[in-house]
Amino acid sequence: MTTPELPELHLSGAGAAARQIPSASLTRLTIYLRALNSLLADGTERVSSDRLAEAAGVNSPILRKDLSYLGSYGTRGVGYDVQYLNRQISAALGLTLDWRVAIIGAGNLGRALAGYSGFESRGFEIVSLFDADQLVVGAEVGWLRVSPITELETVLERTRANMAVLAVPAAVAQSLCDRLVDAGITSILSFAPVVLQVPESVQLRKVDMATELQILAYHAQRAQEPDLDADSRTRSAQ
Amino acid sequence: MTTPELPELHLSGAGAAARQIPSASLTRLTIYLRALNSLLADGTERVSSDRLAEAAGVNSPILRKDLSYLGSYGTRGVGYDVQYLNRQISAALGLTLDWRVAIIGAGNLGRALAGYSGFESRGFEIVSLFDADQLVVGAEVGWLRVSPITELETVLERTRANMAVLAVPAAVAQSLCDRLVDAGITSILSFAPVVLQVPESVQLRKVDMATELQILAYHAQRAQEPDLDADSRTRSAQ
DNA sequence: GCATGTGAACCGCTTCACAGCA
DNA sequence: TGCTGTGAAGCGGTTCACATGC
Numbered sequence: 001m002t003t004p005e006l007p008e009l010h011l012s013g014a015g016a017a018a019r020q021i022p023s024a025s026l027t028r029l030t031i032y033l034r035a036l037n038s039l040l041a042d043g044t045e046r047v048s049s050d051r052l053a054e055a056a057g058v059n060s061p062i063l064r065k066d067l068s069y070l071g072s073y074g075t076r077g078v079g080y081d082v083q084y085l086n087r088q089i090s091a092a093l094g095l096t097l098d099w100r101v102a103i104i105g106a107g108n109l110g111r112a113l114a115g116y117s118g119f120e121s122r123g124f125e126i127v128s129l130f131d132a133d134q135l136v137v138g139a140e141v142g143w144l145r146v147s148p149i150t151e152l153e154t155v156l157e158r159t160r161a162n163m164a165v166l167a168v169p170a171a172v173a174q175s176l177c178d179r180l181v182d183a184g185i186t187s188i189l190s191f192a193p194v195v196l197q198v199p200e201s202v203q204l205r206k207v208d209m210a211t212e213l214q215i216l217a218y219h220a221q222r223a224q225e226p227d228l229d230a231d232s233r234t235r236s237a238q
Numbered sequence: 239m240t241t242p243e244l245p246e247l248h249l250s251g252a253g254a255a256a257r258q259i260p261s262a263s264l265t266r267l268t269i270y271l272r273a274l275n276s277l278l279a280d281g282t283e284r285v286s287s288d289r290l291a292e293a294a295g296v297n298s299p300i301l302r303k304d305l306s307y308l309g310s311y312g313t314r315g316v317g318y319d320v321q322y323l324n325r326q327i328s329a330a331l332g333l334t335l336d337w338r339v340a341i342i343g344a345g346n347l348g349r350a351l352a353g354y355s356g357f358e359s360r361g362f363e364i365v366s367l368f369d370a371d372q373l374v375v376g377a378e379v380g381w382l383r384v385s386p387i388t389e390l391e392t393v394l395e396r397t398r399a400n401m402a403v404l405a406v407p408a409a410v411a412q413s414l415c416d417r418l419v420d421a422g423i424t425s426i427l428s429f430a431p432v433v434l435q436v437p438e439s440v441q442l443r444k445v446d447m448a449t450e451l452q453i454l455a456y457h458a459q460r461a462q463e464p465d466l467d468a469d470s471r472t473r474s475a476q
Numbered sequence: 477g478c479a480t481g482t483g484a485a486c487c488g489c490t491t492c493a494c495a496g497c498a
Numbered sequence: 499t500g501c502t503g504t505g506a507a508g509c510g511g512t513t514c515a516c517a518t519g520c
Contacts, residue, residue, distance in 0.1 A: 022489060026456060030449040034431060048501065057433040060501095061491060068503055076497045076502045093452050094459025101451070108350030115346055118431050118448045123455075163454060186461065187454040189447070193272060193356050195295040203457045205450050209403075209427070210356045211268040212443050213339070214331050216401060216425040217361075218264060219441045221332025223424065260511060286479065298479095299513060306481055314480045315520050 021092070025066040029089055031056045032063065033122075036086040048079040095123040100160055102185075104176055105167035106131035106139070106146045109191060113165055114141050127159040132172075149176070153183045166190040177204075259330070263304040267327055269294045270301065271360075274324040286317040333361040338398055340423075342414055343405035344369035344377070344384045347429060351403055352379050365397040370410070387414075391421045404428040415442075 021029070035055040039047055049067075053060040067073065067085075070092045074080045090096055101119070103110050106129050113119075114129050131137055132149040139146045147155045156164075164185045166173055173192035180188060187203045190196055193211075198204045259267070273293040277285055287305075291298040305311065305323075308330045312318045328334055339357070341348050344367050351357075352367050369375055370387040377384045385393045394402075402423045404411055411430035418426060425441045428434055431449075436442045 020460075021456070023453075024489065026453050027449065030446075030452045031433065033452070035433070050501085055433065057435075059491085061493095062489090064501090064503065065490075072503065074502050077500045078498070079501070092456075094455040095452060097455070097459060097462075099451070099455055099458075108346055108353055112346030112350050113447065116447065119451065122448050122452065124448070124451050162458070163451065165451075187458045189450050189454060195269065195273070195293065197295075201461075203454055203461075205454055207445055207447070207450060208268075209351065209354065209445070210360050210362070211265065212427050212445060213337070213357065213362050213401065213403075214268045214271070214333060214360065215261075215264050216427060216441055216443055217332040217335070217337055218259070218330075220337075220400070220425045221335060222258075223439070223441075224335075262511065287481095288479085297513085299515095300511090302479090302481060303512075310481065312480050313520065314518070315478045317479070 019069075021069045025069055026093075028056065028058060028062070028066050029070075029093060031058075032066070033086065033089050033093070036082055036089070037121075039082045040086060044082055046079045047082055047085075049074070052080065090123070097123075099124045099163055100127045101125065101163045101165060102128045102130070102156055102159065102161040103165045103167060104130050104149070104152075104180070105169075106133075106136050106141060107167065110165075110167040111141050113167060114144055124163075127161050128155050130155070152176075152179055156180075156183050156185065161185065163187040163189070166192050166196075168192055170194040257307075259307045263307055264331075266294065266296060266300070266304050267308075267331060269296075270304070271324065271327050271331070274320055274327070275359075277320045278324060282320055284317045285320055285323075287312070290318065328361070335361075337362045337401055338365045339363065339401045339403060340366045340368065340394055340397065340399040341403045341405060342368050342387070342390075342418070344371075344374050344379060345405065348403075348405040349379050351405060352382055362401075365399050366393050368393070390414075390417055394418075394421050394423065399423065401425040401427070404430050404434075406430055408432040 032052060035052060036047075038055070049060045049064050053063040056063065070088060073085050073088045101124050103113050103126060106114070110129060110131070114126055119126060126144065128147055129141055129144045130147050130149045130152055134148075137146050137148045162185065164180045164187070166177060166180075166188060168176055170192050173190065173194050174196055177188065177190070177196045177198065181198060181202055186201060188198065188205070190204060190206050191208070193208050196204060196206075270290060273290060274285075276293070287298045287302050291301040294301065308326060311323050311326045339362050341351050341364060344352070348367060348369070352364055357364060364382065366385055367379055367382045368385050368387045368390055372386070375384050375386045400423065402418050402425070404414060404418075404426060406414055408430050411428065411432050412434055415426065415428070415434045415436065419436060419440055424439060426434075426436065426443070428442060428444050429446070431446050434442060434444075
C-alpha cells in the first residue's frame, strides 16, 4: 500500500503550474469581486484595502496579501480603482472567458439554479437543462426547455457546454458524472450527497447542504454545553 | 528544537475552548458519516480505515487522525464497528440532539431544501417555511404550509426552531438575518450572495453557487493555458 | 501479525511589521 | 504623510512512520 520512499514533489502532474493562487485566497477573491460589483453599482470609484476588507468581512492584511498574488494593482497612499481592480480579479479567475453551463436535473434544485440570476451577471451562461423524467422533459424553465437525459451527449455538444452542475439524486450521480466526463466536460459542480470518482484531469467541487447543517450542529452543541471537556471516558494520559 | 521536553498542552489561546475539532476534519467527519450509513444499509458490520477512507475519497492516515480527535473507537488489528463508529461520530457532531430548522424563503431554492430527504434522515427536522409573497403564503410544500414572513417571530417560537436556512434574495438577507438573531436563532446557513453581519455568538455558514463556479473557472482557465507564467510585467528585483 | 492511534516533521496559510512609493 | 505591497515569523493542518495493543 505505502511505497516506502518516493520523494513526491507535488507539482500537480504534468505541465504543472507556476504561481498557483492558494485555495483559501481564491474563495476570498470571489467575495472581493462581489463587493467591488456593489461599489461599482454605487458609483464608487476608489476604495482602500481597509474599506474593501470591511465590505468583504475579512481583515485588511489578508486582503492585500490575496491581491498581491495577482499583481500590484493599487496605488500607494491612495487605494484601488474599483473598476480596474474588478477587471483584474475577473481576468485572474478566468471570468473573461466564455463559460457555458449545463444543469443536469430539473427538480427543484435544478430549477432554482437555472433561475439564479447571479450566474448570468458573472459571466456564466446556462445553456441546457436535463431531466430523466418524461413528465418534465419539454417543460419551459425560464428561457430554457428541459432536454431528455438520453440526449445528454448530443445537446452538450450542440450547446458547446464546458461546465456542468449535477443536481440529481445520489443514486444516479456517479453514472451521470461518468457520462459528463466521457463527453469532455472537465469542470463539474455536484450537489449530490455522494463521493464521486473522477479522473485527475477533471475539476470537481461539491456542495452538500446536509454537511453544512451538521457543522452548524457541532458548533451549536458546543455552545450549548459550557461543560466542554466533560469527557467521562477514561483517557489514558497521552 | 527549543526546550527538549516541555509538557506543552495546546489550549489554543485565551478563554478558548478545549479540544476543538479542526474545521477541515469536521467537514470530513460528515463524509465518513455518509459512508458509514451506506455500509450500514449494506449490512456491513466492520470496516478498516483503508476501506472507509477509500469510500470517503481521502487517504487513510488522515481518516485515522480525524477519528483520533473524537477518541479511540477502533480495535487494533481489526478495524471499526460500523454501527458503533456511526453513533460516536453522530454524538460528537451533536446530531443526537433535536435540531429544528426553519427555512426562510419559499422560492425554488427554499422548496428544494424543504423537500430534500437528506435532512430528515440525518436528524434535522424542518419545522417551518416562510415567504414574503402573499401568492405563495398558505401553499403546501411537502407536508409544510408556507407561513407569512410577518409572523416569523411567532412561528419560530411556536415551532421551537433552533436553526435557520436563509434562501432569500440578497437585498433582504441582512434584515431577515437580523430578525432571526433577535428571535434567538444562533445557527444560520445562508444561500444569499452577500456578506452578512452577525454577532460573534451566532454561527453563520455560507453557501454560494456563483463562488463555486468561479473557482471552477479559475482551474479550468489554468488547464486551458499551459502558458502559465507569461508574466511580462517588469518586476523590480526589490 | 495486523490495523489503529499518535508524536513529530513538514508544508502552506495567515499574520505582522515595515519597506516602498505616490 | 498615507496606504499599498511583501518578506519573515508564527501557527495550524497534513503527512509519515512507528509505537501500541488486540
